[in-house]
Amino acid sequence: MPLHNRPFTIAGGAALLSCISLGYAWYTLAGIPTEPRGDGFVAGIVAAIGLGIGLTGLFALVEATTLAAVVRFGSPTRRARAFLSAGAVAGSVGTILPLFIELARLPTPGSSLTTLADRMLPFVFGGWLLLAAIGMLCSALGVVFHLFDRIQGNPGSTGA
Numbered sequence: 367m368p369l370h371n372r373p374f375t376i377a378g379g380a381a382l383l384s385c386i387s388l389g390y391a392w393y394t395l396a397g398i399p400t401e402p403r404g405d406g407f408v409a410g411i412v413a414a415i416g417l418g419i420g421l422t423g424l425f426a427l428v429e430a431t432t433l434a435a436v437v438r439f440g441s442p443t444r445r446a447r448a449f450l451s452a453g454a455v456a457g458s459v460g461t462i463l464p465l466f467i468e469l470a471r472l473p474t475p476g477s478s479l480t481t482l483a484d485r486m487l488p489f490v491f492g493g494w495l496l497l498a499a500i501g502m503l504c505s506a507l508g509v510v511f512h513l514f515d516r517i518q519g520n521p522g523s524t525g526a
Contacts, residue, residue, distance in 0.1 A: 373437040376451050380430035380458035384423050387461035390468070391420030419464050422498040426457035429505040442512045449508030457501025463494040 394416035402409035433450040436442050442450065467490050470483035 373433055373447060373451055376454055377430045377434035377437075380433070380454040381427055383458035383462050384427035384430060387423030387426065387458075387465065388420060390465045391416050391423055394419060415464070419461065422457070422494070423461045425498060425502055426454070426461045429454045429457045429501055432505055432509065436509070436512055440512060440516070442508075443515045446508050446512035446515060449504045449511060451508075453501045453503070453505030453508055455501075456497045456504060460494050460497025460501060463490050463497070466490065 395413065398409050398412055398416070429450075433447075433454045436450055437447065467483050467487055470479050470486075474480070
């Protein structure tokens, strides 16, 4: 596959994973009862996690769109394209991690897969947030590098 086509494949895959994550966030939020038992603390935690999944999914979708737009309408350098691609990949992989834990919990309670999912939950939660932050940082740096390279490459620009 030619190198100039790879960013569009990465952006498409990242957008697909982001849309799956947004669907999972909607599913999580739709499952919260309107009249929860007790004081609603657990429902509030589930709502916060669902909103977090949706927000990181939205960020990952923006990262994928930014990669595709910069490659399509600009001529990014290799460095800018690498940072934008890394941001899209990290963000989209990070948004799909909570879904893997939920899928591992589908078998009967007490099964070895469910027990493993319960033990992995803190690590997956940390990985989810870490990859989302890395994705946002890499995408922001990719945009900054692209803008900096455009300003440096245009001798008539004043930099303002």
